[in-house]
Amino acid sequence: MKSFVYDVSTKIYFGPDQLGHLKEEVSRFGKKVLLIYGGGSIKRSGLYDSILKELDGMEVYEFGGIESNPRNTTVNKGASLCKEEGIDVILAVGGGSVIDASKVMAAARYYEGDCWDFISRKAVIEKALPVVSILTMAATGSEMDKTAVITNEELHKKASVSDKLIEPAISFLDPTLTFSVSEYQTACGSADIFSHTCETYFSRDEGMLFLDTVMEGLMRTVIQCAPVAMKTPDDYDARANLMWASSWAINGFVRADKPHKWQCHALGHGLSAFYDMTHGLSLAIVTPRWMRKVLNEKTAHRFYEYAVYVWGVSGEEEEMTAALKGIEKTEEFLYKTLGLAGSLGELGIGSEHFEEMADDLVKDGPLSGYVDLSKEDILEIYQNCL
Amino acid sequence: MKSFVYDVSTKIYFGPDQLGHLKEEVSRFGKKVLLIYGGGSIKRSGLYDSILKELDGMEVYEFGGIESNPRNTTVNKGASLCKEEGIDVILAVGGGSVIDASKVMAAARYYEGDCWDFISRKAVIEKALPVVSILTMAATGSEMDKTAVITNEELHKKASVSDKLIEPAISFLDPTLTFSVSEYQTACGSADIFSHTCETYFSRDEGMLFLDTVMEGLMRTVIQCAPVAMKTPDDYDARANLMWASSWAINGFVRADKPHKWQCHALGHGLSAFYDMTHGLSLAIVTPRWMRKVLNEKTAHRFYEYAVYVWGVSGEEEEMTAALKGIEKTEEFLYKTLGLAGSLGELGIGSEHFEEMADDLVKDGPLSGYVDLSKEDILEIYQNCL
Numbered sequence: 001m002k003s004f005v006y007d008v009s010t011k012i013y014f015g016p017d018q019l020g021h022l023k024e025e026v027s028r029f030g031k032k033v034l035l036i037y038g039g040g041s042i043k044r045s046g047l048y049d050s051i052l053k054e055l056d057g058m059e060v061y062e063f064g065g066i067e068s069n070p071r072n073t074t075v076n077k078g079a080s081l082c083k084e085e086g087i088d089v090i091l092a093v094g095g096g097s098v099i100d101a102s103k104v105m106a107a108a109r110y111y112e113g114d115c116w117d118f119i120s121r122k123a124v125i126e127k128a129l130p131v132v133s134i135l136t137m138a139a140t141g142s143e144m145d146k147t148a149v150i151t152n153e154e155l156h157k158k159a160s161v162s163d164k165l166i167e168p169a170i171s172f173l174d175p176t177l178t179f180s181v182s183e184y185q186t187a188c189g190s191a192d193i194f195s196h197t198c199e200t201y202f203s204r205d206e207g208m209l210f211l212d213t214v215m216e217g218l219m220r221t222v223i224q225c226a227p228v229a230m231k232t233p234d235d236y237d238a239r240a241n242l243m244w245a246s247s248w249a250i251n252g253f254v255r256a257d258k259p260h261k262w263q264c265h266a267l268g269h270g271l272s273a274f275y276d277m278t279h280g281l282s283l284a285i286v287t288p289r290w291m292r293k294v295l296n297e298k299t300a301h302r303f304y305e306y307a308v309y310v311w312g313v314s315g316e317e318e319e320m321t322a323a324l325k326g327i328e329k330t331e332e333f334l335y336k337t338l339g340l341a342g343s344l345g346e347l348g349i350g351s352e353h354f355e356e357m358a359d360d361l362v363k364d365g366p367l368s369g370y371v372d373l374s375k376e377d378i379l380e381i382y383q384n385c386l
Numbered sequence: 387m388k389s390f391v392y393d394v395s396t397k398i399y400f401g402p403d404q405l406g407h408l409k410e411e412v413s414r415f416g417k418k419v420l421l422i423y424g425g426g427s428i429k430r431s432g433l434y435d436s437i438l439k440e441l442d443g444m445e446v447y448e449f450g451g452i453e454s455n456p457r458n459t460t461v462n463k464g465a466s467l468c469k470e471e472g473i474d475v476i477l478a479v480g481g482g483s484v485i486d487a488s489k490v491m492a493a494a495r496y497y498e499g500d501c502w503d504f505i506s507r508k509a510v511i512e513k514a515l516p517v518v519s520i521l522t523m524a525a526t527g528s529e530m531d532k533t534a535v536i537t538n539e540e541l542h543k544k545a546s547v548s549d550k551l552i553e554p555a556i557s558f559l560d561p562t563l564t565f566s567v568s569e570y571q572t573a574c575g576s577a578d579i580f581s582h583t584c585e586t587y588f589s590r591d592e593g594m595l596f597l598d599t600v601m602e603g604l605m606r607t608v609i610q611c612a613p614v615a616m617k618t619p620d621d622y623d624a625r626a627n628l629m630w631a632s633s634w635a636i637n638g639f640v641r642a643d644k645p646h647k648w649q650c651h652a653l654g655h656g657l658s659a660f661y662d663m664t665h666g667l668s669l670a671i672v673t674p675r676w677m678r679k680v681l682n683e684k685t686a687h688r689f690y691e692y693a694v695y696v697w698g699v700s701g702e703e704e705e706m707t708a709a710l711k712g713i714e715k716t717e718e719f720l721y722k723t724l725g726l727a728g729s730l731g732e733l734g735i736g737s738e739h740f741e742e743m744a745d746d747l748v749k750d751g752p753l754s755g756y757v758d759l760s761k762e763d764i765l766e767i768y769q770n771c772l
Contacts, residue, residue, distance in 0.1 A: 001622065001623055001626055003400055003402065003403055004401065005399055005400070005404075006397070006400065007397040007398070009394075009395030011391070011393040011395070012391065013389075014391070014392065014643075015389020015390065016389065017389055018391075208626060209606075210603065210604065210607040210630050210631045210634075211630075212603075213599075213602070213603025213604070213607060214603050216599070216603065217599025217600050218596065218599070220599050221595055221596040225595065236387065237387055240594060241596045244597075245596045248596075257400075315698065
């Protein structure tokens with residue numbers, strides 16, 4: 001077991017009746033609020049009006065139109081507005097993209113130059129405006145972590161920065177705001193939460209039992225609640241569980257003492273980059289193939305635990321038999337219950353970029369992780385995805 | 387499911403090699419540190435010397451001799467010292483008592499009067515010194531919550547105050563510091579962690595599945611790690627799991643959306659008050675009797691989940707059969723595996739104060755909780771403890 005630092009301090013208001021606390025919390029930081037949002041769905045849903053009503057008496061500025069892959073250029077514009085107007089606090093209203101953009105904007109407000117410098121490590125975040133968020137979609141966990149992903153179109157790059165200074169100070173999690181998330185997006189988001197947890201669970205240093213049990217619980221929560229939320233989009237309990245699980249799957253708590261190499265994400269990023277595939281979908285395709293590849297006599301005990309404690313496979317089973325049943329159940333869940341595409345073939349994708357994708361993953365040597373993967377291993381996994 | 391606020395911001399350094407961060411963290415708050423400790427075991431263990439070495443260059447003041455049930459008079463003395471010397475930050479080194487005393491001292495430093503006024507609600511905490519803690523015993527969770535329990539000998543009262551302002555800013559959790567906790571104290575502390583979780587798990591409003599799974603994991607962690615730590619006191623993984631579990635069993639995370647009535651604690655406090663019994667021991671005696679009393683057709687489904695997900699009872703069993711097996715396994719764990727006294731008789735305690743204890747619990751009406759308990763119910767539970 002490794003030593004670790006746990007440092008998550010976002011205050012969470014959870015529930016459908018918490019917006020009454022918005023003004024008291026936002027005004028702790030000053031009078032001038034910059035409201036950040038995306039494509040305008042918050043106007044159609046009425047959330048925008050509710051927020052303005054709650055913030056009555058404060059000076060509210062606006063910056064809408066954050067893209068689903070937020071650009072550094074957009075963030076820079078928002079940061080300029082913060083400087084010009086002397087903004088005291090940023091209120092991010094949306095999903096992961098809006099919150100990510102807001103976090104980097106909060107830091108760029110105190111920086112003269114392109115915010116991309118934080119991502120490229122040319123500059124270090126030294127100060128940031130406080131960020132308050134109102135979450136409208138459960139998946140990325142940005143509402144309760146210190147990471148933000150930004151896209152640079154000019155450089156064709158998408159990368160992240162992590163800093164305690166940009167962790168949201170306060171987040172409002174209202175499950176009813178996710179009632180309108182579509183069945184397909186709910187499936188992708190759920191696959192994403194499941195995968196965040198799964199990647200951490202299968203770790204070379206197996207770490208702390210207590211955190212294993214929490215991860216098993218996170219996965220059980222997704223397994224039980226995702227189908228309910230897909231079928232009955234306004235099932236409060238299902239939406240609430242997915243929302244709170246999504247924050248904890250990735251805020252650092254369960255990852256505490258584990259090495260951080262996420263192989264399925266690396267494999268999935270290749271697919272996303274070449275085929276513009278939704279993140280959760282690419283993970284759903286890759287994960288079971290990765291499992292079958294890394295399952296061996298040395299790792300079977302871990303897959304046995306996964307099968308028994310996540311999927312309820314009987315503990316009486318022989319280790320390898322139980323392990324395989326756990327993987328089968330994973331496939332059934334992702335491809336039947338969630339209804340996600342079970343292969344690249346279904347999406348009309350062939351093997352034409354596999355060599356290139358694999359080369360990229362092994363450019364600094366084998367892809368390290370739970371079981372180190374050579375270029376041949378990676379190609380085999382991709383082939384099995386067809 | 388109820389709405390809730392989650393607000394826990396203590397930064398944790400976890401592991402045996404983290405003390406090198408002590409000075410950087412403590413000195414963020416100023417130069418003058420007041421080191422608080424208990425009976426001096428930290429001097430015998432060498433921890434005291436290590437701390438002084440780490441804090442070299444800072445102005446370190448000392449206040450030792452905190453009692454195991456810290457008194458308001460002791461806290462007042464410490465607060466005076468803080469005022470006289472212009473202390474910037476309190477460093478609490480010990481278990482729950484030392485940390486509790488330090489928390490109230492931190493607030494009393496800004497108050498003219500007896501710190502008991504915070505406990506009696508005569509005064510409200512308006513400001514407090516930052517508290518940094520180094521934990522030497524896993525049980526109470528004081529290192530990561532906002533509550534402190536103080537004893538007033540003059541009034542014969544022991545009561546608590548909760549305030550975000552007294553939550554430790556930073557806590558150092560080094561499992562090796564608990565290697566010296568005796569077998570019996572490890573058993574009592576483990577029963578305490580188990581009970582904190584169990585009381586929250588059995589809740590009238592059954593709340594959020596995700597948090598249920600975390601509580602099931604907390605209990606599984608105690609069940610698996612406590613016997614190991616008792617048998618092999620220097621088993622790092624067992625001690626680490628118990629330590630991290632103890633913080634999360636009671637810091638508010640799992641309690642989030644549940645009503646907070648803890649009936650076993652109320653029943654156990656009666657025993658502790660009349661017979662000066664260790665907290666964890668009184669809970670161990672009461673809990674299974676309470677379970678048998680509140681198990682009925684309406685609650686059986688919850689005990690079924692408890693049996694299946696905490697104790698691994700087969701999910702194929704009939705509901706009531708599984709429920710009873712879960713309770714039997716609880717008894718076996720507490721009385722055989724942990725080796726705690728299975729009855730009051732074993733401790734030479736009779737029924738002489740039962741009437742008085744029960745009257746006290748129902749003085750404002752039935753004891754509310756998972757299943758409301760009348761005076762007769764309470765007497766029956768106590769009788770079954772004999």
